[in-house]
Amino acid sequence: MVLPGPQKGTSRISRVTDASDIPIRVRPEIAALPAYKQGKQAGDEAFKLSSNENPFDPLPGVVEALHGASAVNRYPDAAATRLRERLAARFGVGVDAVHIGAGSVSILAQLVQATSGAGDEVVYAWRSFEAYPWLAVVAGATAVQVPLTADARHDFAAMAAAITDRTRAIIVCSPNNPTGPIVTQAEFDAFVDIVPADVLVILDEAYAEFVTDPDAVDGLRTPGGPSRDNVVVLRTFSKAFGLAGLRVGYAVGHPRILDAARSTSIPLSVTALAETAALASLDAEDVLLERVRVIAERRDRLAAALRDAGWRVPQAQGNFVWLPGGEESLELAAAFEAAGLIVRPFAGDGIRISVGEEESVGKVLRIAGTVVNDLPKGHPGRGLA
Numbered sequence: 082m083v084l085p086g087p088q089k090g091t092s093r094i095s096r097v098t099d100a101s102d103i104p105i106r107v108r109p110e111i112a113a114l115p116a117y118k119q120g121k122q123a124g125d126e127a128f129k130l131s132s133n134e135n136p137f138d139p140l141p142g143v144v145e146a147l148h149g150a151s152a153v154n155r156y157p158d159a160a161a162t163r164l165r166e167r168l169a170a171r172f173g174v175g176v177d178a179v180h181i182g183a184g185s186v187s188i189l190a191q192l193v194q195a196t197s198g199a200g201d202e203v204v205y206a207w208r209s210f211e212a213y214p215w216l217a218v219v220a221g222a223t224a225v226q227v228p229l230t231a232d233a234r235h236d237f238a239a240m241a242a243a244i245t246d247r248t249r250a251i252i253v254c255s256p257n258n259p260t261g262p263i264v265t266q267a268e269f270d271a272f273v274d275i276v277p278a279d280v281l282v283i284l285d286e287a288y289a290e291f292v293t294d295p296d297a298v299d300g301l302r303t304p305g306g307p308s309r310d311n312v313v314v315l316r317t318f319s320k321a322f323g324l325a326g327l328r329v330g331y332a333v334g335h336p337r338i339l340d341a342a343r344s345t346s347i348p349l350s351v352t353a354l355a356e357t358a359a360l361a362s363l364d365a366e367d368v369l370l371e372r373v374r375v376i377a378e379r380r381d382r383l384a385a386a387l388r389d390a391g392w393r394v395p396q397a398q399g400n401f402v403w404l405p406g407g408e409e410s411l412e413l414a415a416a417f418e419a420a421g422l423i424v425r426p427f428a429g430d431g432i433r434i435s436v437g438e439e440e441s442v443g444k445v446l447r448i449a450g451t452v453v454n455d456l457p458k459g460h461p462g463r464g465l466a
């Protein structure tokens with residue numbers, strides 16, 4: 082497989098290569114996948130700004146709840162009923178319209194698996210979340226990548242044009258990881274109107290809590306769940322709620338679609354500890370909202386200062402900012418790393434910097450302000466200033 086880099090025009094990825102160094106027979110498209118590489122771990126002195134994690138300690142009550150949690154010699158409740166009931170009440174849907182997974186990535190995998198096999202197509206914007214191409218390939222389907230617009234937003238006209246009779250799932254990511262902009266409610270509604278009613282639309286809202294743009298799509302804005310039967314909304318406890326290490330996320334949508342997802346899932350992968358921590362986090366909503374406000378304010382300050390320094394930073398509505406580093410992205414990431422800032426480079430395209438501890442902001446700005454001056458004239462990262 083060719084790992085998707087920046088590219089012009091919609092592309093279909095299903096190229097197959099042989100791997101003679103694997104001692105057994107492996108599906109060729111799996112053998113061709115690059116071996117998993119985890120984001121860099123930060124040393125003691127460094128700030129880890131590479132995985133969009135929450136810099137705060139767990140919410141109050143979470144650690145206590147984990148200490149009091151039930152015996153780990155028992156299997157968890159396979160259906161995570163308490164958490165589903167809690168979320169169902171919160172979003173005004175039936176309990177069957179909520180599905181819990183070991184992180185929303187695992188629900189993404191289930192939905193793609195349930196809808197898309199060999200010959201089927203999964204459409205999404207690119208660049209977006211790194212897991213999307215991998216999910217399609219692992220399901221045996223073809224990944225159809227639709228380039229973002231020049232300002233790093235979803236191009237819905239091009240996405241609509243990419244739909245064929247082989248399309249089975251479409252993923253919309255708002256705010257878009259790693260570039261930052263939201264999809265507006267109006268854009269999303271107009272797009273869903275033209276998607277065939279039997280094609281799944283996954284609205285991935287991993288960063289929903291950080292959004293401050295009032296025009297942004299909110300798949301769970303109105304009680305009763307998504308407005309269309311073919312839309313499933315994904316949220317996670319990993320980012321705003323700060324539970325990335327425990328692996329818990331959820332989907333809200335049509336119960337029969339979620340049944341299909343459940344049928345593909347590995348049973349019992351959501352632990353009782355994860356469920357307990359998620360419930361305790363929901364109890365601490367006031368503190369959560371205050372922390373989210375702090376991070377959103379820090380993000381806006383960071384993005385504004387980066388623009389002042391000469392960077393062309395797209396709208397940033399998650400807990401991260403995007404620097405269009407182009408061909409210089411790896412070098413730029415190395416410059417940040419040398420200063421004790423672990424950021425996430427995407428070769429040939431850009432670097433994503435998570436909004437971390439307050440003390441990291443000044444350091445990020447110092448390095449970013451220096452390296453921008455080394456970029457050649459006309460570089461995609463350079464602002465109009």
Ligand SMILES: *Cc1c(COP(=O)(O)O)cnc(C)c1O
Pocket residue numbers: 133183184185186187210254258285287316317318319320325328329330
């Ligand atoms: C982080 C992230 C997720 C989910 O992460 P989990 O930890 O698996 O819940 C999903 N989508 C996007 C775009 C993300 O950035």
